[in-house]
Amino acid sequence: MAEPGLLCVHAHPDDEALWTGGVLAKYAGAGARTGVVTCTWAEGTRRAGELERSLDILGAGAPRLLGYADSGVPDSAPGAPPFSEAPFDEVTERLVGQIRRFRPDVVITYDAYGGYGHPDHVRAHRATVAAVEAAGHDQLYPESGAPWQPRALYLVTVARSVVAEVWREAFGERAEDGGPLPGVPDERITTVVDVRPWADRKWAALHAHVSEVERGAAFTRLTSLPAPLRDRLLGTEWYLRRDLVPAAGPGRDLPGEGLL
Template sequence: MIIKEGAVAGFGVLCVHAHPDDEAIWTGGTLARYADEGARTAVVTCTWAEGTVRAGELERSLGVLGAGEPRLLGYADANKPESAPGAPRFLDVPFDEAVGRVVGHIRRFRPDVVLTYDAYGSYGHPDHVHAHRVTMAAVEAAGYDQLHPGTGEPWRPRALYLSTVPRSVVVSHWRSVFGTDPEPGQTLPGVPDDQVTTRLDVGRWAERKWEAMHAHASEVGRGASMTLLTGLPEQARAQMLANEWYRRVGHTGPPETALGA
C-alpha cells in the first residue's frame, strides 16, 4: 500500500531526531502534510530535558506541525551540558539503553513508518549520526519479543526512511551561498541523486514548516542548519522548504512521491 493522495486514517509516522529544531528543519513538511491528511504523527527527541528553553520551543514547533506532545529522552546534547543538567550525554549512554528507550516509543506509538537521519547524520553532527545508529537498531529490535522486555508489545514498522538531500541540490546551494563549487574531495552532506528513493512535495506546507522552525527562537541565527537556510537566496530557500527527500531502507522499486507502507 502506498499513501498517494491522502493518508489512510490511523497511518502512523514517527520521527526520531537528535535535537529540538531538527523535527522542523528535516521533516517539518512531512509531519504537517501527513497530520493534515489524517495520519498519526509524533517525534522522539533524543537530547534536551523538560523545563529547558529549547524543550519549550520544541513543544511550540510540534503544535504548529500537528505532531503531538514532546517525547524527550532527556539526554544531554554533545556540546551543551546545560541541555540536560545532571544527565549523561546522548553519545555516552550505553548503546543498548538508548535503543531500548526508542524501542519503547515505537511499541507504544506503533508507527507504520519511522523517519530519522541518513548515516552521515544529514550533515555530520555526532548526535545526528548516533541517532541514526540507535534508530536503525531500535526499528529492528522493536519486532522481537525477546528484546527489551517491559517496553510494550512487539511492533515492526513497515518502512524506515532516512532524511537526506540529493547531492546535486547540495552543490547548487553551495554555489548560491559561496559563489563557487566545493573543493575537490570536500566532504558534503547528502547522497548521490540516484540513492534518493523518495521526494515529498511539501510546498503547501512550507509556510507551516518555516513557522515551526522559527518557534526555535534561540536557534535562529545560531544553529548551523537554521543559519544556512536563512542565508540562502529566496529561490533556493523556497526549494528546500518545499521538498523533503529520503532514502527508504531496502527500497528497490520506482521512485516514491509519498511514504510507503
C-alpha cells in the same frame, strides 16, 4: 483500527522542522498519527518549550524526550550524559519503548552520515536502525512493551546536486573543496516529497525555535540564500526507503499520495 502512524526520531529540537517539517505537516493534515522523539534536551529547558510550540504548529503531538544532553551543551540536560556518548544499548532500549508505545507504520530518522556528520545525528541514525529491528522481536527488551514491527524506515537526506548548488550560494565555494559532503548521490534517492503546500508551516515551526533564530547558524544561511533556492530547500524533502517487512506483507500506506 488506529489511523496509520509516522514517528520521527531526531537528535535536537529544531531538527523536526528543518528536516521533516513538511512531511509531518502533510500527513498530520491527512489524518495520520504523527509524532517526534527528540533524543536531547530535558523537560523544563528553553529549547524543550520551543520544541513543544514547533510540534503544535506541525500537528505532531507532545514532545517525546529521551533526556540526554546535547553534545557540547551540558546545561541541556543537567546530570545526563551526552547523547553521542550514552550507552548504545540503553539508547536503543528507550527507542524500542517509544516505537512500541506509538506503534508507527513508518519511522523516519537521518541517513548514515546524520545529514551533515553531527555526532548526535549519527548516533540517532544508528540507534534507530537497531531499534526498528528490535521492536518487532518479543525476545528483546520485553519490559519495553508488546512487540511492534514498523513496515518501513525512511532516512531523510539531501540530493547531492542540491548540496552542490547550496554550497556555492551559501559559502561562495565549490562543495568538493571542503570536507565530506552532506547528502547522497541523486540516483540513490528513493522518495522525493513535494511539501510546498506546507512550506509556510515548516518555516513557522522553524521560527518557533527562538533561541536558534537568535543564535543564527542554519537560519542565517537559509535566509541569505536566493529565494528560489531557499523555497526549493523548504519545499522538498528527500528520503531513502528501507523496507522492514516483505513488500507483499501486511501494511498500510499513509493517507494522501502514498509516498511513505
